[in-house]
Amino acid sequence: MLIVDDVEANLSALEALLQGLDCTVTRAASGNAALMAMLRKKFAVVLLDANMPEMNGFEVAQHARMNPDTRDVPIIFLTAHSAEEFALRGYDSGAVDFLSKPFNPHILRSKVSIFLELHSGRRLLADANVKLADQNRQLQVLAEKERAAAAESQRANTALKVAYQELQATQAQLVQSAKMASLGTLVAGIAHEVNNPLAFISSHLGTIRSSLHGFFERVHDVDPEAKERWDRALLRLDQASDGVERIRDLVLKLQTFSRIDQGERKKVRISECLDSVLTIVNHRTKGIDVQVDVAADDEVDCHPSLLNQALMNLITNAIDAVDGQGQIVIRAAAQGEQYVLSVSDDGPGIPPEIHDRIVEPFFTTKPVGKGTGLGLSITFTIAEKHGGSLAFDKRPGGGTIATLRIPR
Template structure:
């Protein structure tokens, strides 16, 4: 009895290897994208940490002044002496500024926590299971990760509709949204606007990322989803972002379309089924 592999088993093995190669490419591109964003994320964290550190130095000075006042309670010869110390340390200003200092420091720490949580959510490269997910939360996570790429290039406008949870691999959808947002920022030459729209349409949800950038020329439009095709300068892009985004959306049985007018801007439209048919048969 022959143990030779059948053509079908050869094909299954080839498909498995192709899927494995695609996953490795996907993870490599994701890690490369996170690497490119790392400097921006470090800057985003450094800002609040910087003013929290500055506030702690001010707090040290304030505490020394307050300790002078409290320690004088036991040694002051009269109430007038205490009042004089209170006046010298400008107690009223110190009290009000302490409240502002603590509120600002708390806000800074919350910002750092938000960025770290976003990076943690975004970097789940091992996630491969389709689960119901909150698309808006995924978009907000992605916006937190790419904030430093966007804030100097565009105002971000959210036009969110009511959406149900969507059966998807949310980390992969986040990666697609990140690619579209970063591309939108790169397409804007000075300062513009990036609009993110969401809506439900029948049994699908639609996510649109529209920019007021330079647009895509007609001769390039049919090639933008080709692997390694890029119009960016050497070293500025791998040419894999849109190609892998297209593959991710195909894997989700959705579609990724583009409308673009040179000189006016581009709109990428991502359509996803609310439930995955193959998973629910």
């Protein structure tokens, strides 16, 4: 605390009265010295003599109130004036209390004690405030960390989901490949077994036809029913040859299917592949508007016979889809590291309920004898064999776009 009085003896008397209180006492012998001391140190309370030469106590208080650093320091005036007069002047100057001289030592000590307690209470409060602010900051840091951790776990979660989806897709592909592989072994055996009998049935059919022809030449004048029987026999022979042809076609497909792992790779031009495939299916494209759009840079490193097969399958499917009239657009162009071949048709499109099944071996919606259901499973395996992919999309305006992508 600070005690201010211009009379040395008063200061000593005051100090003596205050002895034993829990604080250090600073003395000031003038108003100026008091203001300087208040600027240097934050006092719990100032005992200020109201009546001093040069600058009296009220002026000191006024100055102290003008400075933000000293504004809140409690001041007790020590005055010979009456309480009323003090109240009129002292409170205006910002005093918080007064003591009239000569003062009662008990009252002096108890008043000062109250201010000391108030001061230490304030200090505790300020300390607590500082601690609170500090804890608040720590809490904020923790909350920030928690937010970051939550965001991180959200990110990890999303990554996990993506990985899981990829895993599922890979698994589906593996199952599909495994199905194809075991089927490949099976059909290779069947194709081999069927080929021999097929060869002799086919050659015997020729022999039977020419034998019957010779026989008919001899009897057709003698037997009036001979012509009718001959025609019927010829019809049956044609149907049998047709059947044999279909079986041969199926066996051929099965063999391609099982031999997909064989054959050389080489560089070919897609435009040439398309030409040869379109020549083969030429008889089926009458009445269909076939457009071919192949970009200039069309060389691809592939298994040419397999790629031809794949193209053939996609194109014959498009031909089947448009059913004699409509439009088929074949596009081929490099896209970055890939070569993209697409065949689109304006047929009825692939119904969503069978979309996932069309590459299954033997899945067909075509009538018996028309489709084997092997075309797309072969094409799918060929795409895989090249490290590429096969996809089917809806064509805007109806129809299908089949897209085969292979790395260049």
